[in-house]
Amino acid sequence: MSKANFKTLHLRGLCKRFGECTVLENAGFELHSGEVHALLGENGAGKSTLMNLLTGVYVPDQGEIVLDGQPCSIRKPADAMAHGIGMVHQHYRLVERFSVAENLVLAADRAPELQRLSVAAKALQETAEQLGLALDPYARVADLSVAERQRAEICKVLALGAHILILDEPTAVLTDTESESLLAAIQRMANAGKGVILITHKLREVVAHSDRVTILRQGRAVASNLATESLTQADIAQLMMGDVAVSQRQPSNLQTNGPDLLVATGLSASRNDGSTAISNIGIRLRRGEIVGVAGVGGHGQPQLCEALMGLLPIDSGSIQLDGFQISQCSVSQRRSYGLRYIPADRATNALALDLPVSDNLALTKVASGSKGRFWISRKGLFQDAQNTITEHRIAGASPQGLTRLLSGGNAQKLVLARELDNDCVVAITHSPTRGLDVKSCGTVHTALRELTSRGGAVLLISEDLEEIMTLSDRILVMNTGCITGELPGTASASEIGALMIGGH
Amino acid sequence: MAFQFALQRRANTSFLRSSLTFSGGLLLGLLLCVALLIQAGVPADMLFDDLVWQVFFQADGLAQTLTLSIPLILAGLSAALALRVKFWNIGIEGQLWLGAIAAMAVSIYGVGSDSYRWALMLVAAMAGGTLWIAVPLWLKERFHASELVVTLLLSNVAFQLMLHLLFGAWRDPTQSFPISPAISEPERLLKLGFGNLHTGLFASIGMVFLVMWIMERSRLGFQSRILGSNRQVAEASGIAVGTTLVVMVLLSGAMAGLAGGLLVAGTEYRLTQHLGWNMTFSGIVIAFIARFRPFWVLPVAVVLAGVYNAGATLKVFYGLTEATVLLMQGIVLLSLLWCQFIAAFSIDRRQEVSV
Numbered sequence: 001m002s003k004a005n006f007k008t009l010h011l012r013g014l015c016k017r018f019g020e021c022t023v024l025e026n027a028g029f030e031l032h033s034g035e036v037h038a039l040l041g042e043n044g045a046g047k048s049t050l051m052n053l054l055t056g057v058y059v060p061d062q063g064e065i066v067l068d069g070q071p072c073s074i075r076k077p078a079d080a081m082a083h084g085i086g087m088v089h090q091h092y093r094l095v096e097r098f099s100v101a102e103n104l105v106l107a108a109d110r111a112p113e114l115q116r117l118s119v120a121a122k123a124l125q126e127t128a129e130q131l132g133l134a135l136d137p138y139a140r141v142a143d144l145s146v147a148e149r150q151r152a153e154i155c156k157v158l159a160l161g162a163h164i165l166i167l168d169e170p171t172a173v174l175t176d177t178e179s180e181s182l183l184a185a186i187q188r189m190a191n192a193g194k195g196v197i198l199i200t201h202k203l204r205e206v207v208a209h210s211d212r213v214t215i216l217r218q219g220r221a222v223a224s225n226l227a228t229e230s231l232t233q234a235d236i237a238q239l240m241m242g243d244v245a246v247s248q249r250q251p252s253n254l255q256t257n258g259p260d261l262l263v264a265t266g267l268s269a270s271r272n273d274g275s276t277a278i279s280n281i282g283i284r285l286r287r288g289e290i291v292g293v294a295g296v297g298g299h300g301q302p303q304l305c306e307a308l309m310g311l312l313p314i315d316s317g318s319i320q321l322d323g324f325q326i327s328q329c330s331v332s333q334r335r336s337y338g339l340r341y342i343p344a345d346r347a348t349n350a351l352a353l354d355l356p357v358s359d360n361l362a363l364t365k366v367a368s369g370s371k372g373r374f375w376i377s378r379k380g381l382f383q384d385a386q387n388t389i390t391e392h393r394i395a396g397a398s399p400q401g402l403t404r405l406l407s408g409g410n411a412q413k414l415v416l417a418r419e420l421d422n423d424c425v426v427a428i429t430h431s432p433t434r435g436l437d438v439k440s441c442g443t444v445h446t447a448l449r450e451l452t453s454r455g456g457a458v459l460l461i462s463e464d465l466e467e468i469m470t471l472s473d474r475i476l477v478m479n480t481g482c483i484t485g486e487l488p489g490t491a492s493a494s495e496i497g498a499l500m501i502g503g504h
Numbered sequence: 505m506a507f508q509f510a511l512q513r514r515a516n517t518s519f520l521r522s523s524l525t526f527s528g529g530l531l532l533g534l535l536l537c538v539a540l541l542i543q544a545g546v547p548a549d550m551l552f553d554d555l556v557w558q559v560f561f562q563a564d565g566l567a568q569t570l571t572l573s574i575p576l577i578l579a580g581l582s583a584a585l586a587l588r589v590k591f592w593n594i595g596i597e598g599q600l601w602l603g604a605i606a607a608m609a610v611s612i613y614g615v616g617s618d619s620y621r622w623a624l625m626l627v628a629a630m631a632g633g634t635l636w637i638a639v640p641l642w643l644k645e646r647f648h649a650s651e652l653v654v655t656l657l658l659s660n661v662a663f664q665l666m667l668h669l670l671f672g673a674w675r676d677p678t679q680s681f682p683i684s685p686a687i688s689e690p691e692r693l694l695k696l697g698f699g700n701l702h703t704g705l706f707a708s709i710g711m712v713f714l715v716m717w718i719m720e721r722s723r724l725g726f727q728s729r730i731l732g733s734n735r736q737v738a739e740a741s742g743i744a745v746g747t748t749l750v751v752m753v754l755l756s757g758a759m760a761g762l763a764g765g766l767l768v769a770g771t772e773y774r775l776t777q778h779l780g781w782n783m784t785f786s787g788i789v790i791a792f793i794a795r796f797r798p799f800w801v802l803p804v805a806v807v808l809a810g811v812y813n814a815g816a817t818l819k820v821f822y823g824l825t826e827a828t829v830l831l832m833q834g835i836v837l838l839s840l841l842w843c844q845f846i847a848a849f850s851i852d853r854r855q856e857v858s859v
Contacts, residue, residue: 311739332742341740349740352733359729366726367743376726 005033005163005193006084007068014063016049021408021435023049027221028063029214031164031195036186038206038228039199040240041216042296042463047199050216051166055087056080082110086162090169092153094141100124100152101137104159111160123159124152130192131155131185147178151185158189165189166197171205172298183209201296203233203501215239237497241465258287260320261457262308262339262426267317269307277303278481281317285426285457290448292472292489293461294496300481301461302344305430308459309341310334322425332367338425338456342415342432350415351403358385358399361418392417409440416447427451430461445471465493521847522800529843530807533836540832546822554817559810567699571771573809575600575780577708578763579787580794580801581715586637586756587788588719588732588796589749595640595655596760596784598662599633603761605666606632607768608775611687612674618690625691626707626765633761634754636662641753645746659784663777670777684775693770704770709802711759716798718755728752760787793840804840811836 011028024046031037041047052058054065056074064071067083074080080087094103101121108114114123121137128135133151141149150170157165167186171179183205186196190211198210206213207228213236215223223239262285271277278300285291295301306312308319310331319327321337329337343349351360358381365371371380385399394413397406406414412432420427429448433441448458448471461478462468468475475487477499485499534555541555542548558565579596586593593599607625610616616624640654669684676685693702719725727748731738738745760783767779790808794800815829 309740330742331739332744335742343740348734349736352730352737355729355733359726362726363730363737363743364741366723367741369723372723374723375721376723378720 006195008032009068009085009164009195010064010066011050011054012064012066014050014053014065015061016046016053016058017061021437022219024053024060024219026063027216027219029221029224031197033163033193033195034190035212036190036196036198036210037225038210038213039197039216040201040203040206040213040236042240042465045216045240046219047216048168049219051087051168051197051199054080054085055166078110081160081162084161084163085166086157086160086164087166088150088153088157088168088170090172092149094149094153094156096142097140099138099140100135100144100156103141103152104137104156107156107160114159120159124155127155127158131158131188133181133185146173147175147182150174150182154185158194163193164195164197166199168199169201170198171200171202179205203236206236207231207233217241233501234494234498237494237501241493241497258289261285261287261322262459263320264308265318267304267307267319268315269303269312270315271303276481277312278307281481281483283459283476283483285459287455287457288452289473290452290458290460290471292468292475293459293478293483294465294468294475295463295478295500297463299478301430301463301478303481304478305341305343305428305461308428309339335364336368338423340419340421340424340427342419342427342429344430344434346408346411346415351411353402353404355403356400357389357394357397357403357406357414358382360403360414361385361388364418388417409436409443412436412440412444416444420447420451424451425456427456427458428461429458431463431467432460433462433464433467441467465496469493469496522844525843525847526800526803526840529840530836532843533839536835536839537832540828540835541818541824544822544824544828546818546824554821555814558817559814564699565813567701569806569810569813570698570705571700571702572812573806574702574704574708574766574770575763575783576786576790576805576809577801578711578759578766579783580790580805581711581798582633582756582759582763583784583787583791584794584796584798584801585715585719585752585759587791588728589752590732590735591641591644591749591753591756592652593637593655593753593756593760594652594784594788595637595657595659595662596763596787597780597782598655598659599636599757599760600764600767600780600783601659601662601666602632602636603629603764604632604768604775604779605662605669605764606761607765608674608684608687611691611768612684618688621691622693622769625687625769626762629761629765629768630758631761633757633759633764635757636761637753637757641750645749666775667777670775674775676774682777686774687769691769692773693766700771702770704766707762707766711762712798712802715755715759719798724748724751789837793837793844795844807836807840808833 009031013026014024014028015026016024027046027050029037039047049058053060054074056077056079059075065074072083074083095106098106101117101124104120104124105115105117108120114120124135124137128151135151135155141152144152170182174182186198186209190196200206210228212225213228213231214221214225215236217240262283264281264283267281268279269277281304283291303312307314310329314327317327318325321334321339324337326334326337347353362371362381362384366376382399389397392413394410394417396410397414403411432444436444451458460468460471473489475489475491475496476483477485477487477496479500487495537555538551541551559569560566582596583593606628610621610625610628615621636658637655639658640651643649643654644651670682674684676683693704695702727738727743730743731745731748735745763783764780768775772779786808790801790804794804811833815833818824819826819829
């Protein structure tokens with residue numbers, strides 16, 4: 001709090017690889033004191049990794065972080081805090097049973113003066129007043145609203161002496177009025193000489209409230225330190241999504257007037273905490289068709305998949321599969337009608353990583369009883385697995401080998417081989433190429449096309465616009481749990497982008 | 505140029521490797537125990553005799569070890585079955601006591617005829633254990649109550665119930681201790697003519713093969729493996745998660761109950777308050793060392809029984825404290841676990857990435 005403000009922070013040529021996967025390549029930007037710097041990019045573009053490098057969660061493979069001309073080595077979160085770099089995460093790091101002031105005391109390892117409750121409370125109060133925010137330091141965190149918790153977290157980080165503040169999608173959880181007051185507070189922080197890095201998906205906020213902007217795409221900074229004044233929302237959307245080539249699209253011949261395979265009408269469902277996840281969603285999927293659902297992440301995509309699969313109970317609406325009413329069916333009944341699921345997160349929702357490849361290949365068939373009603377032949381499973389591995393060229397896999405040891409692309413091949421079997425009628429896929437390299441993406445796309453050419457249909461829910469545009473015959477746009485528009489497969493990125501961001 | 509060492513998980517662990525590490529771990533544990541015992545003043549020349557020969561290779565000792573292993577095998581199976589579906593059964597003792605009570609009740613009330621009452625007693629024991637685990641299972645599925653707490657506390661309830669019977673209605677009036685009357689001759693399991701070893705050993709071994717069959721060969725076993733490894737995946741692939749969980753957990757209770765029944769009908773011939781102590785702890789340790797594979801429960805339980813047996817001898821003959829004996833048992837178990845960890849991983853040396 002008492003520390004002098006910094007002048008400039010440079011991030012230069014930062015690279016980070018995880019195994020084979022390059023998440024960040026030669027990315028960087030600069031931040032001045034008194035500036036609000038927006039950091040943009042689609043999901044998986046590398047924003048979080050970049051911020052994790054800055055806050056010491058990861059150590060960069062290459063590149064440097066320079067603060068006021070001094071290269072600084074940030075190897076653990078405490079180092080970042082010592083350099084005055086603080087982050088407000090999407091999920092707040094507060095102990096619910098403690099008061100706000102107690103939370104500050106808890107975090108004040110390096111600031112002995114803040115370890116007295118009264119001093120901590122006073123520091124919070126002063127910080128909040130400077131920012132024009134209302135905050136009761138003695139209120140229990142559990143009793144606070146989301147917006148109040150966020151204020152508490154921001155004041156906590158500032159009171160600990162941060163002069164560089166990273167805010168990760170701070171307005172995603174706020175109402176419009178709350179957002180306005182937060183953005184005004186951010187402005188005051190900058191005016192007081194702090195540097196603010198603002199991660200957001202809302203382009204209106206970027207244009208209205210940031211001084212400069214850096215845009216990441218696929219781990220690279222496609223634009224660094226652009227002055228926001230000269231940019232429109234459309235320019236930014238264009239930079240974020242890139243020039244998407246639509247020439248590879250191969251429209252299938254059945255798409256226009258095939259019979260309906262999946263019809264969902266008026267579908268609504270809630271999350272566990274009771275908030276609305278999806279509302280009044282209507283989807284029609286015809287034979288031979290790939291229908292894309294585009295949208296920024298966190299707008300109800302996983303819940304849509306789960307509602308269709310029967311994993312999330314629906315509040316209202318109906319689902320028909322190939323003429324059968326399946327809204328009240330269990331997962332296994334839906335699967336028996338030919339519904340299949342390729343979830344976004346293979347590791348947690350599609351594969352049991354600690355079990356052998358043969359188990360993961362067989363599990364839906366064992367569940368349906370087609371591998372034996374009571375007894376399962378181990379040898380049979382191994383033999384089937386060996387055939388599948390050979391047929392689908394799953395590299396590095398053996399029937400007895402652990403699934404955990406497969407690379408991302410090969411693990412996804414395993415999921416595809418299991419889900420897109422001969423009985424598959426409709427495949428619900430959610431970001432099926434997330435985290436995969438170009439070659440594996442090609443394999444996934446071919447497999448999905450193959451399904452449509454043999455009379456199935458695919459619902460492709462993805463946050464990757466390029467993927468949607470490459471594959472889809474029709475494109476639905478999803479925003480805050482609703483379908484906000486439908487476009488033909490030939491629609492341009494800016495048309496889709498406009499619908500995706502619309503409403504904000 | 506700095507090097508760092510990394511543990512790399514092996515793609516799969518062969519049967520030979522498992523067997524070698526198991527023996528290696530046992531040997532290492534015993535060597536450490538020898539060092540400890542020499543330090544504690546036990547003459548070195550007697551050690552091999554007391555620790556290994558008497559317990560595993562000499563008739564009386566082996567008979568005693570095998571008799572001790574009967575309930576341990578079942579406790580190990582009970583823990584392995586429940587942990588397979590990530591259900592923490594910390595109440596194996598409680599289910600065992602309920603099993604013992606149920607078996608004793610069949611004897612006291614003279615259900616059925618003398619000729620087959622022993623079988624009814626064992627069936628009742630399994631039913632008692634099943635009933636006792638059904639309560640925490642229901643509470644978990646219906647109200648999300650932690651089975652960790654409920655199974656543990658229900659053990660206390662079971663123990664109090666047993667004391668209530670032993671100090672009350674079932675107390676043998678001819679004895680000064682609070683124990684039940686002995687069961688009659690035909691109700692007792694046959695002795696095998698080898699120390700106190702009885703036919704209950706066959707029941708235990710039979711259960712090992714039954715559970716092995718269920719876990720490794722049946723559809724239920726396959727489904728439980730998926731469920732235990734990743735519940736979300738099990739649900740998304742249409743596995744009947746509820747049924748699988750219920751069957752596996754109830755089987756776990758039945759194994760613990762049967763252990764109680766075998767103690768009453770084969771070893772003690774009556775209900776006493778000293779039955780089956782420490783079975784929860786032992787069962788979980790056995791299941792972990794056996795890596796939840798039913799076949800390995802058998803040798804692990806026999807070794808653990810040997811360690812307990814040796815411990816009892818050492819206490820009597822050399823006046824070792826209970827703490828020393830517990831320490832010894834801990835050393836053997838830890839070295840077994842540690843060697844297994846080594847078996848599942850290989851150590852890689854790799855160059856550190858320069859920053």
